[in-house]
Amino acid sequence: MRKPLVVANWKMNLDLKSGPALARDVADGLRRLDSHANVDVAVCPPATMLTTIAQVLSGTGVAVGAQDAYFEPGGAFTGEVSAAMVRETGATYLIVGHSERRHTIGHLEDDRIINLKLRAAQHAGLLPILCVGETLGERQAGQTLDVLTFQLTAGLVGARLTGADDLVVAYEPVWAIGTGLNATAEQAQEAHRHLRNELTRLIGPLADAIRILYGGSLKPDNADSLLAQPDVDGGLVGGASLKAESFLGIIRAAIGTRAK
Numbered sequence: 001m002r003k004p005l006v007v008a009n010w011k012m013n014l015d016l017k018s019g020p021a022l023a024r025d026v027a028d029g030l031r032r033l034d035s036h037a038n039v040d041v042a043v044c045p046p047a048t049m050l051t052t053i054a055q056v057l058s059g060t061g062v063a064v065g066a067q068d069a070y071f072e073p074g075g076a077f078t079g080e081v082s083a084a085m086v087r088e089t090g091a092t093y094l095i096v097g098h099s100e101r102r103h104t105i106g107h108l109e110d111d112r113i114i115n116l117k118l119r120a121a122q123h124a125g126l127l128p129i130l131c132v133g134e135t136l137g138e139r140q141a142g143q144t145l146d147v148l149t150f151q152l153t154a155g156l157v158g159a160r161l162t163g164a165d166d167l168v169v170a171y172e173p174v175w176a177i178g179t180g181l182n183a184t185a186e187q188a189q190e191a192h193r194h195l196r197n198e199l200t201r202l203i204g205p206l207a208d209a210i211r212i213l214y215g216g217s218l219k220p221d222n223a224d225s226l227l228a229q230p231d232v233d234g235g236l237v238g239g240a241s242l243k244a245e246s247f248l249g250i251i252r253a254a255i256g257t258r259a260k
C-alpha cells in the first residue's frame with residue numbers, strides 16, 4: 001500500500017515572514033482535514049529558510065525538504081551546501097534533478113551529477129525525490145518513454161533501493177511545469193505506469209512500494225482526476241503550493257484517492 005505524498009516546492013519565493021506564516025497555515029489546515037493521517041506532506045522552502053521552517057513545523061507531521069544540495073560532503077565549493085548540512089536543519093527530503101536545474105539554471109545539471117546528488121542524499125539520511133520528465137520536443141518526437149527510462153536508470157546507478165524509505169520519483173513533464181498546461185490523466189498514468197515497470201525491472205516487486213508523484217501545473221481543480229490514477233501516488237506542487245488554500249485543496253484530493 002502506498003500512502004499518498006504531497007510536496008510543496010516553493011522555488012525561490014517567499015521570505016522569512018511569509019514563509020513561516022504559510023508553513024503554519026498549511027500545518028493548521030492539514031490538522032483540520034478529515035483523515036489527514038492518510039497522507040504525507042512536505043514543504044521545500046529556499047535553503048535560507050530550512051532551519052526556521054523545520055522549527056515551525058516541528059511536531060506538526062509536516063516534513064521539510066530542500067530543493068537542492070551539492071554532492072560533495074564538504075570543501076572548497078563556494079556557494080554550495082552539502083546534503084549533511086541540509087539534514088542538520090531538520091529537513092528529511094531532497095529534490096534532485098528538478099527540470100529547472102536540468103534545463104534552466106546556469107550549470108544545466110546532467111544525469112551523472114543528479115545521480116551523485118541522489119546518492120549523497122541517501123548517504124546523509126535524506127529521502128531523495130528524483131524528478132524526471134520529457135521536454136515538449138521530446139514528447140512531440142515520440143521519445144517520452146525512452147527519456148523516462150534513461151533519466152530513471154541513470155539517476156539510480158549505485159543507489160540504495162530497498163523500499164519506500166529510499167526513494168520517491170516525480171514525473172514532471174517539462175512542458176507542464178509553471179505553464180498552466182497539465183498532463184492529462186491518461187498521459188500521466190501512461191508515464192507513471194512506465195516508470196513503475198522500469199523500477200520493477202531494476203528492483204523487482206519492491207517497486208510497488210515506491211511512490212511516484214505527478215508534477216506540472218497541478219491545482220485543486222485538476223488534482224482529483226490526476227491523483228486518482230492507479231500509479232499516481234501524490235504530487236509535487238510549485239505555483240499552487242504558494243497559497244495554503246490551493247495547496248490544501250490538492251492535499252484534500254490526495255486523501256480522497258484510495259491508498260494504492
Ligand code: PEP
Pocket residue numbers: 009011172176177178179180215216217218236237238239240
Ligand atoms: C515544480 O516546480 O515542481 C512544479 C511542478 O511547478 P508547477 O506546479 O508550478 O508547475
